[in-house]
Amino acid sequence: MTPELLVQFSTPAGVAALDAAAELADAPPLTAASALRARGLPPDLAAAAHTQAVLRLRARAKFGPDAAVMFFTRPGLEQATRSAVAGRRALRLAEAGVTRLADLGCGVGADTLAAARAGISVHAVDADPLTAAVAAANVRALGLDDLVTVACADASAVDLSTVDGVFCDPARRRGGSRVFDPRAYSPSWDFVAGLRDRVPRTVLKLAPGIAHTLIPAGAEAEWVSVDGDLVEAAFWCGPLAVVPRRASLLGPDTQTLTGTGEREAPVGPVRRYVYDPDPAVVRAHLVAEFASTVDGTLADSRIAYVYGDSAVPTGFARCFEVEEAMPLSVKRLKAVLRERGVGRLTIKKRGSALDPDELRRKLRLDGPAEATIILTRVDDAPTVLFATPVIRSRA
């Protein structure tokens, strides 16, 4: 898509093209393109309308019904915050008294739209002209023009003297691939990390793998998962910080665990139940806090499986009943699985270098039974646990 084609989508011909493309969103691209051209659409408009229809369909998972009227670029959709996560953040910003927010690197506008819906005025900027135009189109499509201005600009050129909050979600991709080193972020890490000195109410959205050493002094570091998938880290700076560490688990029943991130869980033997904490709990270094909620212990001080004597209903972890624990030997494991007639094996692991697919090949599984094994370490010794999922794991 080009900015010119995006403008065409607001004309009657463009709207008709989008409507026609929506009906063909599931069709193979060539079939859809020729069907649209057969309706008299110029090839570039037909192709762009079909791309929008496909992206709108894909965007439903992140944006729900709003996706049907929004505009996307492929990278913009990939990088966009899910509306459930953005909405929650926006409410917290509004409750903390933010009234005018700068969204620096707004992408297609997921966080901008959520903030505006929470009643916050937003000045959104993106350095990429097409992305900024898409964000502006989304603001219009959702009727939020009164609260939002969108500009194509470099974040470093934005006057922050008129805002009382800053949100920055730097680009973590270059040439289509992800970058993991914060020094490769855009805007640069130095710029991003310095924002809180200019506007104390600053929130930074970062990759979930961000190093704890980069958490600004006094900031709250939050890790967010949605239905068990770890989606982001956020650093809440200045007066926005409430606790040192937070794990937020969004899903049917949203739950939050907080703590210092510095506690150590007690260590003991393997017990009847093993809990596999949500990745947000693990990344936030809140395993000890979680363990205390189930009266749990670790079996190895460096591995985040928590063991307990009962299956306490919890939304912070999946729980398994341990049937047997044995020292890891592939030969022995193969013999046991053969004996039990296991043809389908679920392999979970923490603290094991074994590759589950390779192990499955070596085990030559055969038989009608199913089983779950957990590869881990107990007091540093490679161990395999035979385990059964405890179905009711949510509180």
Ligand SMILES: C[S@@+](CC[C@H](N)C(=O)[O-])C[C@H]1O[C@@H](n2cnc3c(N)ncnc32)[C@H](O)[C@@H]1O
């Ligand atoms: C991760 S995306 C933001 C996604 C957005 N929060 C959303 O949910 O839709 C980062 C954006 O920052 C923009 N960007 C990168 N460097 C920038 C800079 N120096 N100034 C302004 N925008 C920049 C990119 O074009 C990209 O759209």
